[in-house]
Amino acid sequence: MVTVGTDSVHEAYSFVCLRCGRGWEQEYRIVRSVDLSGRPQVQYLVDGVRVPSPLTQAACPSCDGRKIRTLRFGRVDSAHLHHD
Template identity: 60%
Template sequence: MTEISGQGGLRAGATAVVTEAYAFACMRCGYGWEQSYEIEHHVDGDGRTFVLYVADGRIVPSPLNRPTCHSCDGHLVRILRPGRVDSARDAAHRERRVPAAGPVEAPWTPAGPAPLPLDTPEGPAPLP
């Protein structure tokens, strides 16, 4: 998700600010998290452009270069579109209905047709 901010929230020297959000999943420990970044576009004194990633008001390294797991400090991290971690957590916490084990039997009522006879040790029962 990308949003371009107007001139209102620019840090000194920034020409534009783009907000992007990412979801992350650690392939080492399974930890997942989401983070939103303000990506500030700047031009240095020589006219070269560069960007600063800002998360929670602090300048941080780009999460795209070498993401680090917040839980195990591992670097085997998958980057996903935003919302994927939250939707996985929601799915994990939904109530799951598991059917009882064993065969399913339909109840027999006297008004309905009689159940078919079961197989006997001598072979299958004859059909009525």
């Protein structure tokens, strides 16, 4: 794929799994570009490796649960679900 014009930003998110209660945070490099046909393209990278969008395809690293609450970075402690 050939792209024209790219923009790169760093964003970080907090996540909480609604299945098992695990909370975690992750930083992403987000590369936005436009292909030659004018279609926007977005790539999410973690440590230089392309990963699925955390906003649409997040999965819990503990239980592989797919019901994930996404929060602003730094919010894991206040949103963490405690199971007795």
